[in-house]
Each structure stands twice: as structure tokens, then as C-alpha cells.
Amino acid sequence: MTASPIKLGLVGARGYVGLELMRLIGDHPGLQLGYASSRELVGQRLVKHVKNADPDLRFETLDAEAVAKRDVDICVLALPNGLSDNYAAKLKKTNTIIVDLSGDHRFDNQWHYGLPELSRNEREGRLCISNPGCYATAMQLAIAPLRNFVSEPPHCFGVSGYSGAGTKPSKKNDATLLAGNLLPYQPIGHLHEQEVSHRLGTEVRFFPHVAEFFRGISMTVTMTLDKSMTHGDVRMCYERVYASEPLVHVTDEVPLVADSVGRHHATVGGWQLSANGRRLVVFSTLDNLLKGAATQAIQNINLACEHAELEGLDDELSVGQ
Ligand SMILES: NC(=O)c1ccc[n+]([C@@H]2O[C@H](COP(=O)([O-])OP(=O)(O)OC[C@H]3O[C@@H](n4cnc5c(N)ncnc54)[C@H](OP(=O)(O)O)[C@@H]3O)[C@@H](O)[C@H]2O)c1
Known part of the structure; x- marks a missing residue:
């Protein structure tokens, strides 16, 4: 039956x-x-x-x-x-x-x-x-594994395809304006900045942008860590959280937004660390509509x-x- x-x-x-x-x-x-x-x-x-x-x-x-x-x-x-x-x-x-x-x-x-x-x-x-939220998902997946080690608000530079702005005509989905262009908007107090700060219990700063492509999000997150870490330490933190998560791929390579289009999963990784191991940049990508x-x-x-x-x-x- x-x-x-x-x-x-x-x-x-x-x-x-x-x-x-x-x-x-x-x-x-x-x-x-x-x-x-x-x-x-x-x-x-x-x-x-x-x-x-x-x-x-x-x-x-x-x-x-x-x-x-x-x-x-x-x-x-x-x-x-x-x-x-x-x-x-x-x-x-x-x-x-x-x-x-x-x-x-x-x-x-x-x-x-x-x-x-x-x-x-x-x-x-x-x-x-x-x-x-779509950006909020990309930010949280990138920050969550290290949330207990950040000593200052993470800075998140997000770029979305214009489908993120919905179908109601606005500057943010105006294909003519966006052609060969990048549109920054609401760099203070965006809803997803509040959402991520609320959910992770740690303040974040979020700088959203819309690009001329239709779908996909590329998120670049900079974190200041409260202790020095190696590339291996960082990788282990992400693998611990996502090893058994089919819809979050962890990678050493910087993920590219085009690879996320039409796929159900998000990708997190591409870590870059400063010489003292305290400043970390991590990238995430996903399809905003998926x-x-x-x-x-x-x-x-x-x-x-x-x-x-x-x-x-x-x-x-x-x-x-
Ligand atoms: N786009 C994304 O990447 C994305 C990602 C995550 C979450 N979201 C959220 O998901 C929701 C939908 O996003 P979307 O991008 O699909 O928006 P959208 O393309 O603008 O679509 C809005 C939908 O709501 C209907 N609608 C609009 N005003 C209405 C009203 N006054 N009464 C009843 N129906 C109304 C529209 O249909 P009719 O006008 O034909 O009724 C349409 O089906 C939003 O809250 C958005 O924040 C969007």
C-alpha cells in the first residue's frame, strides 16, 4: 500500500x-x-x-x-x-x-x-x-562552524543574482541598469543582517550587492578569530559540522557562483588565513532560489x-x- x-x-x-x-x-x-x-x-x-x-x-x-x-x-x-x-x-x-x-x-x-x-x-x-533568507543562509553556513571563536562582528560581502529581488520591477532587478554593473544597497541594517545576528547570537555586518546574472549568491565573509588557527584547524571545524550534510559541500577551493546554479546544495570553504592565523576569509555560494x-x-x-x-x-x- x-x-x-x-x-x-x-x-x-x-x-x-x-x-x-x-x-x-x-x-x-x-x-x-x-x-x-x-x-x-x-x-x-x-x-x-x-x-x-x-x-x-x-x-x-x-x-x-x-x-x-x-x-x-x-x-x-x-x-x-x-x-x-x-x-x-x-x-x-x-x-x-x-x-x-x-x-x-x-x-x-x-x-x-x-x-x-x-x-x-x-x-x-x-x-x-x-x-x-537566501543571503542569511549563505552567511550562517559560512559563520556557524566558527561562531564561538569570532572576536569581532564578521563582515559579509554578498553578491546576488537579480532574481533575489523578486519580480516587482525595481532598480535591483533592472537588467539594463545591471548590465556590466554592480549595485550596492542597504549596507546598514539589511533584514538578513538582523536575521543572522539574531540566529547566531553574534553581530554581523552585511554589505549586499546585486549583479547582472540572474540567480546565485556569492558570499565573502571575513572573521577575526580570538585565537590563532591553522588551515587544518579551520577545515576541521567545518568538516565537523557538515561532514554528514549532503546539501553543504566543503571545499579548499574558492567556490564559484556559477557552479551553484540549479543545484540544491550550498558550498563553503576556500579559506584564506593571515600570517598570524587570526584573520580568516571564508566563501560560500548557493542558488538563492533553491x-x-x-x-x-x-x-x-x-x-x-x-x-x-x-x-x-x-x-x-x-x-x-
Ligand atoms: N527571490 C529570492 O531569491 C528569494 C529567496 C528567499 C526568500 N525569498 C522570499 O520569498 C518571497 C517571494 O519571493 P519572490 O522573489 O518569489 O517574489 P516575487 O517574484 O515578487 O513574487 C511575489 C508573489 O506574491 C504574489 N503577490 C504579490 N503581491 C501580492 C498581494 N498583495 N497579495 C497576494 N499576492 C501577492 C505575486 O503574484 P500575483 O501578483 O500574481 O498575485 C507573486 O506570486 C519573498 O518574501 C522573498 O523575500 C525570495
Whole structure:
């Protein structure tokens, strides 16, 4: 006898993250999409946008009230920041598991913060799951193994592809402005700076940039250590944390952002140490739409439903833009 599939609803399905999620849900043997909401695409068949979608499903317009009435096991919210609360408040009155991709609940202790490689053992709040930010995932994976040895706030220089800015037109996803260009923005107080400082319990400084490529994040983190370390010491700290983590690759080489595109895993390493062993630079890369968003959401859904964490995530699967 085969177990019945877990039924999901997706709110914000037209966005970059929403479309990526629909593709992964379609490839997942244990998940079934029950509905997908979009105001702009209402009435259109999902299969026009995602090749493996159910041919009968069409995008719907659903407000919070309507979403809470739908019979699904899990509702995934892939809405812009600031819009999830209304939906979450209504859904909390049902038995539906909520996975919120926005930043709205990442500081709320009632919600489980789902970065599985670092928070898998925190069991509380599994009915309400807050998916981490994309840059925030890259920073935490790079800093966490050494968080107890940093003596000053780590400095994180992040470069993202412009899909990180979503589909709503802005300077940060203006392909003409970005051509041959690099756009720095919000060098003080970015949401992900606050998120990482909050989660790691150590302040970080974050300098975000958008580049002309579409997807992927390259993060360069500088840390001042409270004791002198060798390259071998540093490597051992990272291997200890990630040796049995299929979705975090550890490498001596500086990881390149293009290699992360279309892959579920993040890569951390390329360590460079100063002569006194106290100043360390570490690099991380990931696909902002996958390990930075949709892949991590699928890990969280699998864990919440007590399925194998990596079910439906084939790391060899490569997607184009
Ligand atoms: N892009 C990334 O790399 C990334 C990574 C990690 C996390 N996130 C987070 O994931 C969320 C989605 O990101 P995204 O890049 O996919 O954004 P996006 O491309 O701008 O998509 C936003 C989605 O929300 C819907 N929407 C917008 N305003 C709405 C409203 N007032 N009421 C109902 N639906 C509305 C849009 O569809 P309609 O307008 O058709 O309804 C669309 O489906 C954001 O919170 C973002 O911070 C993004």
C-alpha cells in the first residue's frame, strides 16, 4: 500500500520562488499541489508555466479567508515581505502546517526557523515554519562552524543574482541598469543582517550587492578569530559540522557562483588565513532560489511530515535560468 501524498497549497505561485517551488513539488514523489494562487495569472493553466504541473490546475485568486477554507496539509506562503501575517493568522485556526518564505516570522520564537543543517534538532513550532533568507543562509553556513571563536562582528560581502529581488520591477532587478554593473544597497541594517545576528547570537555586518546574472549568491565573509588557527584547524571545524550534510559541500577551493546554479546544495570553504592565523576569509555560494528558498522549503516540508529530509531533491538535477 502506498501512502497518500501530502497535499499542498501555494500562495504567491507566480513569483520566482513560487514557480521554482511548483517545479520541485511536481518532481516530488510524496507531494501533490492542491492549489496555486496568483492574481496576475488567474485562470491560466499551471502547466503553461511549469511543465510537470497537473494539466487541470489553474491559478486562482485566494484571499486569506479562502486559503484557510481549503483542505490541504500544508500551505506555503511565497508572498512579498509584510503580507504573510494575515494568511498565517487565519491558517493557525486550522490544522494546516504553514511554511512562510518571507521574512515576516524569522524573529518570532513561536515559529520554527528552518535551516535544517543548523536547526534540525530544534523541534518546537514545527506547525509554523519560517524559511530563512537566501543571503542569511549563505552567511550562517559560512559563520556557524566558527561562531564561538569570532572576536569581532564578521563582515559579509554578498553578491546576488537579480532574481533575489523578486519580480516587482525595481532598480535591483533592472537588467539594463545591471548590465556590466554592480549595485550596492542597504549596507546598514539589511533584514538578513538582523536575521543572522539574531540566529547566531553574534553581530554581523552585511554589505549586499546585486549583479547582472540572474540567480546565485556569492558570499565573502571575513572573521577575526580570538585565537590563532591553522588551515587544518579551520577545515576541521567545518568538516565537523557538515561532514554528514549532503546539501553543504566543503571545499579548499574558492567556490564559484556559477557552479551553484540549479543545484540544491550550498558550498563553503576556500579559506584564506593571515600570517598570524587570526584573520580568516571564508566563501560560500548557493542558488538563492533553491538552497536559499525552495530547496530549503522542501527540506522543511519533508521534516515536518516525517519524510526523508531530502526526498524529491535530486542534487544532480540541473536547471537553466
Ligand atoms: N527571490 C529570492 O531569491 C528569494 C529567496 C528567499 C526568500 N525569498 C522570499 O520569498 C518571497 C517571494 O519571493 P519572490 O522573489 O518569489 O517574489 P516575487 O517574484 O515578487 O513574487 C511575489 C508573489 O506574491 C504574489 N503577490 C504579490 N503581491 C501580492 C498581494 N498583495 N497579495 C497576494 N499576492 C501577492 C505575486 O503574484 P500575483 O501578483 O500574481 O498575485 C507573486 O506570486 C519573498 O518574501 C522573498 O523575500 C525570495
